Amino acid sequence: MTPNLNLVIFFGIFSLLILFIGWKRDFFSWKEERPLIPLRWFHLILVFSIYFFVTILVLPLLVVFLQNLIPSTPPIALACWLTFLMSFFILSGILSYCYFLPKEISLAIWNSSKKISLSQDIYTAVIFCIIAFPLMIFFAAFFDWILYFLFNIKEIPEQLAVLFLKMSIGYPFYFFLNMITVVILAPCIEETLFRGFLQSYLKQYFSTKMSIVGTSLSFAFFHYSSEQGIANLSIIGSLFVLALFLGFIYEKRKSLLAPMILHALFNMINIIHLYLSEGFIHT
Numbered sequence: 335m336t337p338n339l340n341l342v343i344f345f346g347i348f349s350l351l352i353l354f355i356g357w358k359r360d361f362f363s364w365k366e367e368r369p370l371i372p373l374r375w376f377h378l379i380l381v382f383s384i385y386f387f388v389t390i391l392v393l394p395l396l397v398v399f400l401q402n403l404i405p406s407t408p409p410i411a412l413a414c415w416l417t418f419l420m421s422f423f424i425l426s427g428i429l430s431y432c433y434f435l436p437k438e439i440s441l442a443i444w445n446s447s448k449k450i451s452l453s454q455d456i457y458t459a460v461i462f463c464i465i466a467f468p469l470m471i472f473f474a475a476f477f478d479w480i481l482y483f484l485f486n487i488k489e490i491p492e493q494l495a496v497l498f499l500k501m502s503i504g505y506p507f508y509f510f511l512n513m514i515t516v517v518i519l520a521p522c523i524e525e526t527l528f529r530g531f532l533q534s535y536l537k538q539y540f541s542t543k544m545s546i547v548g549t550s551l552s553f554a555f556f557h558y559s560s561e562q563g564i565a566n567l568s569i570i571g572s573l574f575v576l577a578l579f580l581g582f583i584y585e586k587r588k589s590l591l592a593p594m595i596l597h598a599l600f601n602m603i604n605i606i607h608l609y610l611s612e613g614f615i616h617t
Contacts, residue, residue: 338475338479339479341475342472342475342476342479345468345471345472345475346472346476348468348472349468349469349471349472352464352465352468352469353465353469356461356465361461361462361465362582363586364585364586367542367585368446368537368542368584368585368588369442369446370534370537370538371438371439371442371443371446371534371535371537371538372436372438372439373439373531373534373535373538375535377435377439377531377535378531378532378535380431381428381431381432381526381527381531382527382531384424384427384428384431385424385428385523385527387427388420388423388424388427389420389424392420392423393416393420396416396419396420397412397416400412400415400416400419408505410501410502410505410508411505411508413498413501414502414505414508414511414512415511417498417512417515418511418512418514418515418519421515421519421520421523422519424519424523425519425522425523428523428526428527432444432526442534443526443530443531443534443590444530444589444590444591445588445589445590445591446588446589450589452591454587455587455589455591455592455595456595458583458586458587458592458596459583459592459593459595459596459599460595460599462579462582462583462596463596463599463600463603465579466575466576466579466596466600467600467603469575470572470575470576470600473568473571473572473575474568474571474572476571477567477568477571477572478568480567481564481567481568485564493562493565493569495516496604496608498512499512499516499605499608500608503608503609509609513605516601516605517598517601517602517605518598520597520601521594521595521597521598521601522594524553524556524597525580525584525590525593525594525597526590528549528552528553528556528577528580529549529580529581529584529590529593530590532549532552533545533546533549533581533584536548536549542585545581546578546581546582546585547578549577549581550574550577550578550580550581551574551577553573553574553577553580554570554571554573554574554577555570557569557570557573558570576597576600579596580593580596580597581593583596
């Protein structure tokens with residue numbers, strides 16, 4: 335499909351309009367900076383080690399275990415269970431690690447404000463979802479158009495997670511299992527790793543803005559995959575934009591729940607769009 339330049343221009347103008355309204359309504363300011371969290375380099379290494387330990391060492395064991403437990407299960411079922419269990423073990427490991435951290439670190443990572451307001455966290459996440467989503471669509475369409483204009487690439491390979499979700503649409507239970515993984519487990523894991531630990535650590539050495547940018551770049555390139563080929567440009571570019579908003583509302587709300595909710599909203603919207611579009615295709 336040839337990228338539509340008119341669509342790129344439309345979403346570019348629409349995004350600027352939404353950003354301007356958000357700026358006029360004072361959504362892009364925070365009253366005071368979040369206090370520094372006494373994280374050390376080994377805290378950061380250990381929490382990311384949990385992720386890589388489960389991914390590299392536990393995953394092969396899970397494959398053998400599930401193949402022996404349910405040998406006649408379709409490959410899509412095995413893949414869904416693997417993704418779900420791997421995410422569950424990673425999140426369990428991270429939460430256990432946070433439990434044994436000094437309270438002044440673990441509590442400050444979760445919420446460093448004097449009071450917790452779930453309603454305000456939800457409100458902030460919804461507002462920034464409305465602000466950021468058109469901008470992400472614009473950048474994704476813009477990068478697709480750049481790839482077409484420079485390299486004459488008409489078909490952009492889809493993200494692996496999207497293909498995986500498409501494969502499970504015909505299996506309601508496994509599609510639901512994927513939704514739990516993508517909407518709940520993944521945002522909790524990634525926001526704790528990147529906003530909670532990495533961004534808080536970088537703030538000890540850089541300004542808040544530089545810490546948000548550095549964390550956002552790390553988050554975006556964390557999703558790089560060689561199998562996605564040239565599509566990485568579009569995926570990484572749009573994820574970088576999302577990560578900037580995630581990092582910003584973490585500082586604005588001083589609460590890890592706010593970026594978790596925003597992240598979950600983005601994933602949910604994409605899943606709903608995917609499900610509806612695939613449903614229309616198959617009818």
